[in-house]
Amino acid sequence: MVSQTSVDSESTVLVTGAAGFIGSHLVDRLLAAGHRVIGIDNFIRGTEANIATARTHTNFSLLRADLADETQVMDLVLPAIQGLGIATIWHMAANSDIPAGVFDPKVDYRDTFLTTFNTLLLLRRIGASRIAFASSSAVYGEQPGALRENSGPLLPISNYGAMKLASEATVCAATTDALSRAWIFRFPNVVGPRGTHGVIFDFLHKLKRRQDELEVLGDGAQQKPYLHVHLLLDAMLYIASHTADRINLYNIGPEDEGVPVREIAAAVLEASGHSGAAIRYTGGDRGWAGDVPRFHYAVDKLAALGWRPSQSSCEAIRQAARELAAEIKT
Numbered sequence: 001m002v003s004q005t006s007v008d009s010e011s012t013v014l015v016t017g018a019a020g021f022i023g024s025h026l027v028d029r030l031l032a033a034g035h036r037v038i039g040i041d042n043f044i045r046g047t048e049a050n051i052a053t054a055r056t057h058t059n060f061s062l063l064r065a066d067l068a069d070e071t072q073v074m075d076l077v078l079p080a081i082q083g084l085g086i087a088t089i090w091h092m093a094a095n096s097d098i099p100a101g102v103f104d105p106k107v108d109y110r111d112t113f114l115t116t117f118n119t120l121l122l123l124r125r126i127g128a129s130r131i132a133f134a135s136s137s138a139v140y141g142e143q144p145g146a147l148r149e150n151s152g153p154l155l156p157i158s159n160y161g162a163m164k165l166a167s168e169a170t171v172c173a174a175t176t177d178a179l180s181r182a183w184i185f186r187f188p189n190v191v192g193p194r195g196t197h198g199v200i201f202d203f204l205h206k207l208k209r210r211q212d213e214l215e216v217l218g219d220g221a222q223q224k225p226y227l228h229v230h231l232l233l234d235a236m237l238y239i240a241s242h243t244a245d246r247i248n249l250y251n252i253g254p255e256d257e258g259v260p261v262r263e264i265a266a267a268v269l270e271a272s273g274h275s276g277a278a279i280r281y282t283g284g285d286r287g288w289a290g291d292v293p294r295f296h297y298a299v300d301k302l303a304a305l306g307w308r309p310s311q312s313s314c315e316a317i318r319q320a321a322r323e324l325a326a327e328i329k330t
């Protein structure tokens, strides 16, 4: 079923986390589709460089605000956007540093959960009725076999995963009063230009400091699915314009079982011109406490809707390694 959503027609939309990796690409896509886009970011991880193209667009404006702070949301953001006719909020803001949330659980309480809770308060106040939410594979915790949208019980092993799951829950609850439609996208690992974090980003920054040896956390056998950010956006926009349920929950990812970290290390060394460097593994089956070392998705629900990825995890890694190596000179 194809529905008319704000994605199909020109309208004013709000994007949280707009200066981040995925948010900034989303902003560019929404601007290209003719929308007026208002971005919000507190630049804890987002950068001005990521939104340099958007800044040149007359249909783009950006509010610098902390969405975890209800006072800022109500006193700063609300007056700036009230009455603009925003129907849809794309909520991308969150903590994206999972280990940081293991050391200090408040990080994910604030930046992953409260940003969602306060975004819903804002949504109610401006009378918006649709939210598209960036959730994560981390909600599944460690489970055997392919992860399906109805896999469970959901027992996350990181605070990040826990606060994403709590965010999904509060989004669902809001469909009983404020929301006419919610899209919950469970992303895999997403890669591509403008990276602000993640395995390729980390490897390149390590190589910037030292070119003859690359330290890899864990034993290199961790294996996860990867999707290029451009395909992720294709999938999100496709789902948003082809679904009309009150709650639309989708895994988004490649159709394979992922790429081992040792192959990612090799791809990054090749893309950055350091193929001769030694790889030193720190050992253990995972990179950090809270890391899910192996998982893969079942994406048949998305395929049944009519969208399939045109790239494998391996192809996404190779492309992103080249793109990020051009951004992060080693």
Ligand SMILES: NC(=O)c1ccc[n+]([C@@H]2O[C@H](COP(=O)([O-])OP(=O)(O)OC[C@H]3O[C@@H](n4cnc5c(N)ncnc54)[C@H](O)[C@@H]3O)[C@@H](O)[C@H]2O)c1
Pocket: 016, 017, 018, 019, 020, 021, 022, 023, 040, 041, 042, 043, 044, 045, 046, 047, 065, 066, 067, 068, 069, 091, 092, 093, 094, 095, 096, 110, 111, 115, 134, 135, 136, 137, 187, 188, 189, 190, 191, 196, 197, 198
């Ligand atoms: N990149 C991935 O592999 C991946 C995987 C699963 C889920 N996700 C989710 O996708 C979304 C985007 O992730 P990303 O990779 O672009 O990360 P990112 O860190 O580049 O983007 C998140 C943005 O949110 C902003 N932000 C954080 N806390 C904020 C706050 N309190 N107030 C206002 N802005 C705040 C940051 O400054 C940043 O620009 C996040 O919700 C993330 O959890 C990403």
